[in-house]
Amino acid sequence: MASQNSPKYNRQVAVIAYAQTPYVRSERRRNEVEMLMPVIAEAVEKSGLPRQEIGFTCSGSSDYIAGQAFSFVGAVDALGAWPPIRESHVEMDGAWALYEAWIKIQTGEVDSALCFCFGRSSMGDPAETMILQLDPYTLAPLGPDAISLAALQARALLDSGRYTSVDLAEVAARSRRNARSNPDAQLVGDLAGEDLLDEPYLVSPLHRYDCPPISDGAAAIVIAAAEVARRVCSRPIWIRGIDHRIEPHQPGARDLTRSPSTRLAAEKAGASDGRIDVAELHAPFTPQELILRDELRLAGDVRINPSGGALAANPLMVAGLARIGEATREIAAGRAQRALAHATSGPCLQQNLVCVLEAD
Amino acid sequence: MADESAIQSIVTPVRMEYTFTPGAASQRFLLGLAAGKLMGQRCPECRKVYVPPRGACPRCGVATRDEVEVADRGTVTTFCIVRVPSENIDLELPYTAAQILLDGADIPFFALIQECPWDQVRMGMRVEAVWRPEAEWGPTFENIRHFRPTGEPDVPFERFQQHL
Structure with missing residues (x-):
């Protein structure tokens, strides 16, 4: 049920398949291509589209995670890109690869797309690696790692x-607790309430449990315009809205307790046009979830991160697309009609980035 | 107060350390090298042999699992004359870097040609690996010092033009 505020898009686009690896602390056995192949194959097979018919492919990854220049080019080995395919890459989380693919479908150039993402962040020190995304003149030289920020x-x-x-x-x-029902999650179990606060700080005021694990993994998603989605998929999951917004690069220039970019992205994606059952x-x-919940103005009965979220598995460059994928799983399982996913x-x-997903 | 106009540039050293793990296919290749063998993998669909293997056929997008040992000799498919010094290469300039199609492989790989004047290296030239003494072998491509001409007749262009 779309209100007048609903975003108006040229084409309705649906998620028709999703696959991911189980997320692990350290994938030592397989390289990126070996990790990706089964995931891509599973997503393509579930989609019902022959690989050669998928119009566009876009990946999300970071050379800084792989410790290797042009590592994303090597990942193309996992695709079977012959005859030559239309392919692109974002040096970002796979959620933004999905956004690029969605735009490509909106332009009418293609009718379907495969997006995939991967990261073996365990090979480096991820918290330190993330320093290199900061302003290289005034902030990065101070060495504030991701946990300190x-x-x-x-x-x-x-x-x-x-x-x-x-x-x-x-x-x-x-x-x-939620992660216990997610076979792909890495950190699962019961944290005993009262005693938690007595644990030593990792970086004050964050305890270890407030921080994500180091995770390796990969994910792939297939999306298609309505005419294709209807043909190959019995239960397409519609992308009702998708939008992303950005704030100043310098954290010191922002009120870190707010996230106006999330609020704006949610508005533009039409998040408030209907009831949200699940939010990934x-x-x-941990504090970031509270900030996001406030900005998204989620009702009290919205189920948050039934997958366990990034606190249960945080494969860098994958965890954002995984939120979208996990939201589609909730819908596919009939546990939600309409879901919000955020990266x-x-x-x-x-x-x-905010993506609003809905069952037929 | 410091004179701000005096600051022309800043140096911000970056150092990152990784524990690299090569994955299944590359590991088998590296262990093969340690035993003095060049191990490739064959695609179950198009039958092409990849050396070094990455575990996938980039053409078909399927896993390659059949191990294939290829020869340590092959054919120069293309090459370049290097006249620029490089920090980590201790060779007399100019020298020749070549793409070599090993006998039994379907993709060429990169190696140095030595024991041959740089201006006599040519496409189609037959070359063989010169290994370090066995006692120095490890799981590394450095086991092969370089390639040198075998003296066999050149291979006609038509026979390797699909592998450039």
């Missing part, structure tokens, strides 16, 4: 008085 954000949120450390711990506990939020650190990029929720 998230701790500054956490401190700002606690100081705002909106939330306490108990609220943060509850986010962590719920995430791990890409919040690698983030950059330090402290700098850039945010």
Whole structure:
């Protein structure tokens, strides 16, 4: 049921297949291509589209994770790109590869697309690697790793008085609990409520449980315009809206307790046009989920991160697309009619993408 | 106060460390090298043999699992004369870097040609690997010092033009 505010798109586009690896602390056995092949094959097979008929392919990954220049070119080996295919890459999370593919379909150039993403962040030190995404003149030389920056954000949120450390711990506990029903999750189990706050800080005010694990993995998704989706898929999951917005690169120029880019992206994607049953939020650190929930104005009965979210598995460059994929799984399983998926990029929720998904 | 106009540039050293793991196919290739063998993998669909293998046939997009040992000799498909010094290459300039199609393989790989004047290297030239002494072998391509001409007759262009 679309209101007048619903985004108006040229073409209706649906997710017709999703696949992912189980997320693990360290994938030592397989290289990126070996990790990707079964995932891509599974997504393509589920889609019902012959590989050669998929009009466009877009990947998301980072050479800084692989520690290798042009690593994304090597990943094309997993595709069987012969005869030559139309292919692109974003040095970002796969959620943005999906956005590019969705745009490509909107232009009418193609009717379907495969997006995939991968990361073996365990080969490096991911928190340190992320320093290199910062402004190289004034901020990166100070060496603020990803956990330290998230701790500054956490401190700002606690100081705002909106939330306490108990609220943060509850986010962590719920995430791990939810992850128990996700066979692909990495960190699962029960965190005992009261005792959590007594644990030592990893970087004050963040405890280890407030932070994501280091994870390796890959994911792939196939999307198609309505005419193709209807032909090959019995239950397409519609992308009702998708939008992404960005804030200043310099974290010091922002109020870290707010995320206006998330709010705006959600508005543009038409998130408030209908009831949201499930929200998959890409919040690698506990305070970030609370910030996102506020900006998205999610009702109290919305199920948050039934997959366990990025606190249960955080494969860099994959965890954002995985939120979209996990949201489609909730819809496909009949546990949700309409879902919101969110992906983030950059330090402290700098850039945010919101995707609204709905069953027929 | 410092004179701000005096700051022309800043140096911000970056160092990142990785624990690289090569994956299944590359690991078999590297272990083969340690045993003095060049191991490729054959695509189950198009039958092409890849050396070094990455575990996939880039043409068909399927896993390659059949191990195939290829010869340590082959044919120069193309080459270039290097006249620019490089920090990590201790060779007399100019020298020749070539794409070599090993006998039994379907993709050429990159190696140095030595024991031959640089201006006599040519497409179709037959070459063989010169290995280091066995006691120095490890899981590394450095086991092969370089390639040198075998003296066999050149291979006609038509026989390797599909492998350039």
